Amino acid sequence: xxxxxxxxxxxxxxxxxxxxxxxxxxxxxxxxxxxxxxxxxxxxxxxxxxxxxxxxxxxxxxxxxxxxxxxxxxxxxxxxxxxxxxxxxxxxxxxxxxxxxxxxxxxxxx
Amino acid sequence: xxxxxxxxxxxxxxxxxxxxxxxxxxxxxxxxxxxxxxxxxxxxxxxxxxxxxxxxxxxxxxxxxxxxxxxxxxxxxxxxxxxxxxxxxxxxxxxxxxxxxxxxxxxxxxxx
Numbered sequence: 171x172x173x174x175x176x177x178x179x180x181x182x183x184x185x186x187x188x189x190x191x192x193x194x195x196x197x198x199x200x201x202x203x204x205x206x207x208x209x210x211x212x213x214x215x216x217x218x219x220x221x222x223x224x225x226x227x228x229x230x231x232x233x234x235x236x237x238x239x240x241x242x243x244x245x246x247x248x249x250x251x252x253x254x255x256x257x258x259x260x261x262x263x264x265x266x267x268x269x270x271x272x273x274x275x276x277x278x279x280x
Numbered sequence: 281x282x283x284x285x286x287x288x289x290x291x292x293x294x295x296x297x298x299x300x301x302x303x304x305x306x307x308x309x310x311x312x313x314x315x316x317x318x319x320x321x322x323x324x325x326x327x328x329x330x331x332x333x334x335x336x337x338x339x340x341x342x343x344x345x346x347x348x349x350x351x352x353x354x355x356x357x358x359x360x361x362x363x364x365x366x367x368x369x370x371x372x373x374x375x376x377x378x379x380x381x382x383x384x385x386x387x388x389x390x391x392x
Contacts, residue, residue, distance in 0.1 A: 174323075201378060209320065210318075210320065210367050210385070210387055211385065212382070212384045212385060213324070213369065213382045213385075215379065218378060218379070220378055260323050260324075262323075264378075264380065266312070266375055267311070267312025267314065267329070267373045267374075267375050267380070268312075268314065268326055268329065269314070269316075269326070269371070269373075269380050270326065271316075271323030271324045271325065272323050273322060273323050274321075274322070274323050276321070
């Protein structure tokens with residue numbers, strides 16, 4: 171079973187602030203993903219990576235950016251948070267066809 | 281062709297009853313079909329998965345039925361319990377690919 175860690179778990183921040191959501195995994199998986207999800211609703215892929223120094227935008231347009239400097243680390247950054255960014259952000263990694271999710275970061279922008 | 285269509289959107293079942301969630305896909309390149317269970321405030325967790333060379337897989341009270349010719353698969357939860365109340369997502373992926381395509385989710389509520 172993969173271990174995916176996300177910090178912070180909850181974040182309330184004001185409009186215009188820069189934030190970074192952290193994601194790390196200990197299993198050495200090459201493929202990692204960020205999803206945006208409103209509670210109980212669909213999962214929207216916003217970024218993915220298939221290894222170090224490779225990142226791609228997902229299906230949902232997002233104002234966030236990601237980086238992949240180390241295999242185990244896949245942070246997501248919002249340069250200027252807006253109320254429309256209020257949502258849950260889920261990080262995941264994948265091996266073969268199995269995708270493993272972290273606990274999520276619940277972001278509220280006031 | 282990349283979509284996975286999931287139904288119903290929501291489901292209410294009596295305790296002890298059978299919960300059935302259905303999914304359909306288009307892309308015949310998919311070769312892995314997992315189901316995820318998500319409780320409020322948590323990330324989705326892998327529940328059970330099947331490959332297209334098998335028509336049925338059972339793990340405890342959870343069973344996946346797979347119909348390759350119809351490109352459909354379903355999750356059956358036998359003897360449904362209030363603790364099964366969660367959102368369930370079906371998904372499809374190809375082993376060598378990068379993306380997992382998720383259904384829109386089914387919110388299951390099991391009445392005590």
